[in-house]
Amino acid sequence: MRHAFWQLYPAYSKWQKISTYLPMKNKIYFLAILVFGLGFLGSCSSDDDKGAGSHADQIVGKWSFVEAGFVVNGMEVLEPWDHECATKEDHVEFTAAGKLYDHYYGSDCVVETEISNYSIDGNKVIVVVDGETETATIEVLNSTTLKLKVFEAYGQTDFTYVTVLKRM
Secondary structure, eight states: OOOSTTOOOTTSHHHHHHHTTSOHHHHHHHHHHHHTTBTOOSOOOTTSOTTSOOHHHHTOEEEEEEEEEEEETTEEEEEEOOOSSSSOOOEEEEOTTSEEEEEEEOTTOOEEEEEEEEEEETTEEEEEETTEEEEEEEEEESSSEEEEEEEEEETTEEEEEEEEEEEO
């Protein structure tokens, strides 16, 4: 079963190379962290809508995965999100009540959903999954785009994950 959008699944070829560097416990939370820009470093972009309200208000809604990747030598390397279902898009939904619904569709287009809790603190998204707390930084949040970065350290190797979503 697929879990939270920031979790890593070896079936996704674009993550297979990276997964060899991640301890098994952290593979489960990898994509979730990605989506939220978990461990995100950075601040809000100048692309944000001016005066459009707080991040807590702006993030509410459904967001489809567009791109995901890493920061390599200071440059973002992003690839298109691989939606397995030809007719439905993997997406997340943030509710005003602090619930986060992760919806993934397999190649058979059957949805798998995981529910977690989230909160917003400034430009940080804090997600609690199975008792584990993950934090992502909001790089861009406006009427059409949500871009998250997550910083994770594994031993002596640091990773910055990037996830880009579009409002549905």
